[in-house]
Amino acid sequence: MTTQLAPNTQSPGEEVAAQCCSSDPGSVPRRTRGRRVVGLLGRRLLMMIPTVVLVSLGVFAVAAASPFDPLTEHLGDDYQSATASQREAVTQAYGLDGHWFGAWWRWWGDVFSGDAGWSSTQSRPVTDVIVDRLPFTLGMSLLALLFATVIAIVVGALTGMRRGGLLDRVCTGVAAMLAATPPFVVSLVLVSVFAVGLGWLPAAGARRPGDAYTVAGLFTHGVLPCLALTISMIPWLLLTMRAAVVDAAASEAVRGARARGIGGWALLRGHVVPVSVLPTLALLGTRLPELVAGAAIVESVFGWPGLAEALVDSAVALDFSLLAPLAVGSAVLVLIGSAVSDAAAVWIDPRIGLRA
Template identity: 30%
Template sequence: MRLKYILKRILIAIPTFFGITILAYFILNLAPGSPLDALLADPGITPAELERKRVALGLDQPVIVQYFTWLKQLLTGNLGFSYSTQRPVATMILERLPATAILAASSILLSLVVSIPLGIFAASKPNSKRDYFSGGLSMLMMATPNFFVGLVFIYLFAIVFQILPSGGMYSSSGARTFGDLMKHMILPCLVLSFQQIGGWVRHMRSSMLEVMQDDYIRTAKSKGLGKWKVIMKHALKNALTPVVTVVGMSIPSIVGGAVVTEQVFGWPGIGSLMVTAINGRDYPVIMGVTVMIAAAVLIANILTDVAYGILDPRISYK
């Protein structure tokens, strides 16, 4: 039954994916500006040359024709070529993908490692000082924008204390060591995790409090088991089930946060590539990144549903 459910989710994801590409392509073409704006800044460009470039890029065609031309290329595995660099879009994305993947995965791992224990700690004694402190801190973290946190961290750790680099992925010396990467990744990872930790702590606390009211928890307590043994052995697994869903739903916000974080720290990932493409009206690169993000989010949602069922065998995929 689980395999049937996975196949069903994949079949639902396919039209969703194409729907995302349609919306993204048409919204992109509604934005002011044109990929030819850079050429217009050249005083030596003639109207005839400008028109030839427009025809060569297919920009003289209606938007619907442009979309299906792009879609045909996509279905053959071709994301097209960048307007600005004339390089294959797939190559440009693959060059930047590892940096974003490392940053996003580290952020998710850090958020889980911090938020789950804090959520359990707050729920272990509700309406106490620790609970109020945890709730207040979580709200503050959720309400603080990534770019502001990034600037504060750069000022404190890179300028005042001078213990961490202010940006980049490696040192300018060219020594691309693992230790150098970890040192450069600390601040971006902390900033990208900041809001996630605040939200996930609250979800973990709420989920744990709800589970602690169930009958089987009362039974475990009546057998004389200690509070922390009841929490870790009986309550934690079921409390993690809704948190897994929240983590899966947070993937788009993590990707969105990576765009801002990568700009603040000069991290050479997909986010900075996307911003550069948007500024240059580089439609093929924008659509290529959109396709990659959409596919990653849909796959993450499917994996989240599968993990949800593994954590709670009572769930039936009927």
């Protein structure tokens, strides 16, 4: 009996692609990685411009189609007692009688000239509101995202390497339960337990009434909202990391490493995590809208003086002078975060070859 070798059915291009995909990511020079990352960020920047324009158009179009009358919000309790001439004066002063496209065009002109408008809900210039509240939102959101990412990567790696064990079953079950729990429920539970029940932490705000902002006060008041936002971000990141570790542990590369005597932390750190962390980074870019929405809910529950709380207040009160820049800014933040996460993935493994 003779044994015949199967003919090579791959084309030369497919053979090259297979060799590239099987090569070590570390063999790609840093300069090549840098060029790919810069090219990716440049393309994302070009795509961001029309996206931001469309988002801003959508905000003004939806505002114009809203059944609510912004005049009632501008006048407040004086709406019923205001005369027709007073209502007309307020309407002209805020440009409420014009077409929404003209208001959108004027808004962009004011933004480029450095005048973002006046917030009726905050009774302050929009620029001052953003400058004062932005550090609160960025600080809490970035800390929550960092904590959630670290916890998800560590716990996901441990549970994935011990698939089917007690730790895996417990963590997977808790993550599935938390994934189905809205952020406001998590926030209310934390307030009920740690603020009302135990009295360990304050329930709302970022400082005691009448006190100035201090580092200690911000830390004490920020523990619960940061914890609530962190908990709401962990489940999907953890489950994604666990699934990626399970797949990586069953791959031929990891089996070969085990055959060479590599195991334990060396196997996890050198062969499993570098491959498994890429899906988690990709998920971070797609879950950033959830971070923005979760921050808005958490800040509203805890009375945290951030931009997300101002976004909710401006939407409820039809304060479009503040709503428009906050909505556009949220879209820009999501686009930037998605681009940065993809750029990090390309830097870690240039074989990904993202084009857009």
